[in-house]
Amino acid sequence: MICENCNNEHDGSYGSGRFCSSKCARSFSSKAKRDETNKKVSKIMKSKMSNGEKIGCVQKNTDNVINAFCDICGKKYKTRLYNNIKFKKTCSKKCGKKLRIKSYHKNINKVVGGYRMGSGRGKSGWYKKYWCDSSYELAFVIYNIDHNIKFQRNNEGFTYNWKNKTHKYYPDFIINDEFYEIKGYETEQDKVKYTSLTKPLVILYEKDLEKILFYVKNKYGNDFIDLYDGNPHNKLTNNCKVCGKPCKSKNIYCSRECAGRGNNRNSKWK
Numbered sequence: 001m002i003c004e005n006c007n008n009e010h011d012g013s014y015g016s017g018r019f020c021s022s023k024c025a026r027s028f029s030s031k032a033k034r035d036e037t038n039k040k041v042s043k044i045m046k047s048k049m050s051n052g053e054k055i056g057c058v059q060k061n062t063d064n065v066i067n068a069f070c071d072i073c074g075k076k077y078k079t080r081l082y083n084n085i086k087f088k089k090t091c092s093k094k095c096g097k098k099l100r101i102k103s104y105h106k107n108i109n110k111v112v113g114g115y116r117m118g119s120g121r122g123k124s125g126w127y128k129k130y131w132c133d134s135s136y137e138l139a140f141v142i143y144n145i146d147h148n149i150k151f152q153r154n155n156e157g158f159t160y161n162w163k164n165k166t167h168k169y170y171p172d173f174i175i176n177d178e179f180y181e182i183k184g185y186e187t188e189q190d191k192v193k194y195t196s197l198t199k200p201l202v203i204l205y206e207k208d209l210e211k212i213l214f215y216v217k218n219k220y221g222n223d224f225i226d227l228y229d230g231n232p233h234n235k236l237t238n239n240c241k242v243c244g245k246p247c248k249s250k251n252i253y254c255s256r257e258c259a260g261r262g263n264n265r266n267s268k269w270k
Contacts, residue, residue, distance in 0.1 A: 004028060072098045125228030135225050136182045136209055137172060139216040142224070144175075146215075151175045160196035162189050169193035171201060178202055182209070 001012040003020040005028040010020035019025040030037075048055055064081040070091040077091035090096040124133045128145060130153060132138040144151050157168040171179035179201045183190070186205075194201060206213075216224050240247045240254035242262045247254040253262055 005031075070095050072102075123225050123228075125225070126230075127228055132228075133172075134182065134184070136184065136204075136206070136213075138225060138227070139209065139212050140173070140180075140182055140204070142216050142220070142227070143212040146219075149175065151180075154179060158193070158196040158198070160193045162192055167193070169196055171197070180204060 001010055001017055002008070003010055003024050004018050005024035006020065008020055014021055015025065019028065045055055065078055066081055066086075067076060068079050068086055068088075069076055071089045072095040073091065075091045075095075077088075080087045088096075090099050123135055124131070125138075126132075127138055127141055130141045132141055141151075143149075151173050154171050154174050157170045159166060159168055161167070171181050173180040173182075177199065179197060179199055181194075181201060181203045183203055183205050186203075194203075220227060238247050238251060239245070240258050241252045242258040243254065245254045253259040
């Protein structure tokens, strides 16, 4: 015979033969009412917790709970505040999904991209009130300042499309109403964005910067990025107070060992 609860074969010796054991008989009788019982228990527990009653070791935390209105359906619901920001903006998962779809359609045609300081891969920083995104740009700025060439950082953007998305391209500098772009290498996207310009563009690659780089390195040394205001790349410009080895500009010791020896009350380095 086959047990109606676990579907295993048995000899029918228990009870009427419908089940293999008392365990299966009890389990089968409660299975039909299990969902109904679970919902009932859940409702009772939620009701008690909403009233602040403690259930076992669990008690609802009502700190920073506020009443809010759903951004989609307008229904009133409870949420929590953290740093004056609501945890939830909708009353349910269904409304939350609608809000995400609505936000997506709102931003899909939004112009993205644009010039952001420090977004490049090069070593960036400030030099005499000019922001540079790489050492090549720094050399370009130094050369122009030293030779009294008038230039300015460009803030004018041009819209172009790449892979079905809208972007903005900001050339690096302007000299005599011409745009200048400092490039280490060129990609297919670069070729597309160059076509968006309405003014002449001069692209300077490494080979085009040879004269500029030779001048800057010859006058200021190969580590001319040390000229950045505040030494942002932590070059070794100080000497260790204990051993005399080079260390970072903000440090007085080159290692933990030297720091321990230098900070020792009885140290001869005091």
